Amino acid sequence: MYRATLVxxxxxxxxxxxxxxxxxxxxxxxxxxxxxxxxVGLAVSIxxxxxxxxxxxxxDHVHNYGYGKVENVCEGMEGVVLIGIALAMSSQxxxxxxxxxxxxxxxxxxxxxxxxxxxxxxGAYYIFKMAAKSGSPAIYAEGLHFKLExxxxxxxxxxxxxTMALGAHGSDALADYIxxxxxxxxxxxxxxxxxxxxxxxxxxxxxxTIEEDSxxxxxxxxxxxxxxxxxxxxLKTRTAGRKKFIEFKIIVPEDISFKKGHEIVSALENDIRxxxxxxxxxxxxxxxDKDCEFSRREERCPYLR
Amino acid sequence: xxxxxxxxxxxxxxxxxxxxxxxxGFVVEGELDKIMSKNIKDIILDMEDVKYISSIGIRVLMLxxxxxxxxxxxxxxxxxxxxxxEILEMVGILPLFTG
Numbered sequence: 146m147y148r149a150t151l152v153x154x155x156x157x158x159x160x161x162x163x164x165x166x167x168x169x170x171x172x173x174x175x176x177x178x179x180x181x182x183x184x185v186g187l188a189v190s191i192x193x194x195x196x197x198x199x200x201x202x203x204x205d206h207v208h209n210y211g212y213g214k215v216e217n218v219c220e221g222m223e224g225v226v227l228i229g230i231a232l233a234m235s236s237q238x239x240x241x242x243x244x245x246x247x248x249x250x251x252x253x254x255x256x257x258x259x260x261x262x263x264x265x266x267x268g269a270y271y272i273f274k275m276a277a278k279s280g281s282p283a284i285y286a287e288g289l290h291f292k293l294e295x296x297x298x299x300x301x302x303x304x305x306x307x308t309m310a311l312g313a314h315g316s317d318a319l320a321d322y323i324x325x326x327x328x329x330x331x332x333x334x335x336x337x338x339x340x341x342x343x344x345x346x347x348x349x350x351x352x353x354t355i356e357e358d359s360x361x362x363x364x365x366x367x368x369x370x371x372x373x374x375x376x377x378x379x380l381k382t383r384t385a386g387r388k389k390f391i392e393f394k395i396i397v398p399e400d401i402s403f404k405k406g407h408e409i410v411s412a413l414e415n416d417i418r419x420x421x422x423x424x425x426x427x428x429x430x431x432x433x434d435k436d437c438e439f440s441r442r443e444e445r446c447p448y449l450r
Numbered sequence: 451x452x453x454x455x456x457x458x459x460x461x462x463x464x465x466x467x468x469x470x471x472x473x474x475g476f477v478v479e480g481e482l483d484k485i486m487s488k489n490i491k492d493i494i495l496d497m498e499d500v501k502y503i504s505s506i507g508i509r510v511l512m513l514x515x516x517x518x519x520x521x522x523x524x525x526x527x528x529x530x531x532x533x534x535x536e537i538l539e540m541v542g543i544l545p546l547f548t549g
Contacts, residue, residue, distance in 0.1 A: 360505035364512065365541045376516045380509065438522035447519075 149275035149284050150194040156268040156291065157187040160261060167257035173248045174241050175301045175327040178234040179261070182297065182335065185230060186290055189223045193283055200283075200386050213386025216283035217349045223286055224343030227335055235332035241325030248324050251305045251312070258302035265295035280387040280423050282349070286342055293338055297331050352383040355391070359421050363391055366416045373397075373409045375433050375448055391417060392427040398446045399432035406430045453481055461492040463528075467499035470507030470534070479510045486517050491524065495547070498529035503537045511538075515546045 164180040167173075196219045204211040248254065269291035276285035304327035311320035354360065360382065367377055380393040395413070397406055414426045439446050451468030462485055468474060485493055495511075503511075511527075518525040527547035530538065538544040 357505055361508065361537075361541055364505060364508045364543075368512065368542050368546075371512070371516075371546070375520065376513070437520040 147194070147197065149272050149279070149281075149287070150190060150197055152268060152271055152275075153193065153287050153291070154187070154190040156264055157183055157190050160264055160294070161187055163257050163260055163264075167254055171248050171250050171254040171257075172246065173254055173301075173324050174234075174238060174246075175304060175324050175331060176254060176257070178230070178238075178328045178331050179258075179294070179297055179301060181230045181234060182227065182294060185223070185226050186294065189219070189226075189287070189290070192222070193219055193287060196283055197281070200281075210385055210390065211388060213384075213388040214350060216281060216386035217346045217384075219283040220286045221343055221346035221350065223290060224339045224341075224346060227290075227339035228343065231332040231335040231339065235329055235336075238325045238328035238332060241328065242322060245321035245325060247317070247321050248308065251308045255302050255305035255309070258298045258305060261298035262295055262302060265291045265298055269295060282346075282387060286346075289338065289342065293335065297334055300330060300334070301327055349384050355382040355384055355389045355421075359389060359424075362420050363393075363417060366413060366420065367393075369416060370409065370413055373412075373448060375437070378431075387423050389421060389424040390427075391421070391424055392429075394429045394431050396431050396433050398449050399435065400446070400449060401432075451477065453478065455481075455485075457490075460490055461494065462488075462490045463494040463496055465496045465499070469502045469504075470497075470500050470510075471502065471504035472506050475504070475506035475510050478507075479513070482510070482514045482517070486514075486521050486523065493518065493523060493525040495525065495527045496529050497527055497534055498531070500530070500534045501532065503534050508537070508541050508543065511547070512543060515543070 160183040161180065164176060164183055168176045168180055196215045199212045199215050202212050269288050272284060272288035272291060276288050304323050308320045308323045311317070311323065363380070363382070374395040374397050376396040378394045378396065380391075382389065382391050384390070395409070397409065410428045410430060413428055417426050418424060433446075438444075451466060451470065451474035454465040454467075456463045456465070464481065464485070466478065470478065482493070493514075514525055525547060527538075527544070530544075535544070538547075
């Protein structure tokens with residue numbers, strides 16, 4: 146996981162340097178927006194490095210459930226800051242549409258944007274691999290950030306091609322509108338996924354349930370052992386970073402031995418842990434209240450085998 | 451989800467129409483709880499018009515199965531096809547309702 150944050154950090158440093166140089170030479174609003182996103186990315190990479198170190202620390206007396214939620218905080222921060230940048234830049238882009246400024250050296254802008262495309266997609270590919278391996282939502286969010294930046298740099302490169310084409314055809318006045326238009330489109334491209342990212346992280350911070358696939362898996366394992374307990378109740382799940390917490394009660398015959406009850410709980414816990422990675426399972430045993438047909442007919446409880 | 455019930459002696463058929471998910475799961479659960487307290491021996495869930503079942507729906511079905519055993523009733527699923535059937539088969543609960 147540290148390798149993913151180091152790759153992210155290195156890529157962001159190089160991207161900031163390339164974009165700063167391009168901005169100085171080209172004077173483009175779209176490149177300024179792209180640079181702003183990379184500066185945010187660099188700040189988030191540094192925060193991510195320390196977040197990962199904190200999130201893998203074991204639970205202690207102060208944080209009984211561990212430090213996993215710091216990754217969701219990181220996710221949320223990234224989403225909110227990107228929304229802020231997109232809104233600020235879109236207002237600048239609208240001003241730019243009203244008072245367009247000619248850009249300099251569009252071929253330099255095109256070249257630097259293509260370099261950015263390669264760096265971003267290359268970084269995203271590696272970081273997604275690391276995210277899949279570690280199950281870390283913060284590293285996954287970082288991969289999404291790089292992928293998004295890759296598409297944005299691609300759009301900016303296309304904008305420079307259009308600018309050069311219009312310039313070559315003598316439409317310099319029209320060409321001056323392409324840059325602020327590209328900046329506006331970039332804002333729209335950033336706002337939508339950033340809102341989704343922020344929303345997802347806030348839901349997890351508010352203890353939303355685990356994802357549907359994992360919920361199905363819990364039910365699958367409960368079904369596997371369905372002939373061992375009377376009922377299950379109060380199934381609750383939540384996430385903290387990459388850790389999933391699953392708890393529920395099972396109702397068993399009141400005459401069951403402690404050993405038998407423990408075997409049922411252990412079997413369920415082991416099967417759930419084997420099929421859902423990074424999870425903590427808490428199962429409480431409750432005795433039945435004998436409010437069933439077997440008790441009324443004085444028949445032997447089928448779960449006492 | 452739309453729910454329609456048809457009683458024939460001590461057998462009740464509950465026709466479900468729609469997705470069996472977060473928005474409808476608790477409604478179906480409430481209806482099943484009411485039926486469990488009545489003098490009905492056999493409960494048939496006709497799921498011909500159910501296109502999709504989420505984990506909430508699976509949970510409601512498993513709890514209904516357990517409650518039916520507890521109260522000496524029988525609950526079965528009829529006419530389940532497509533994605534809904536695939537999900538029940540994937541979780542492994544279909545034999546509980548078709549045996």
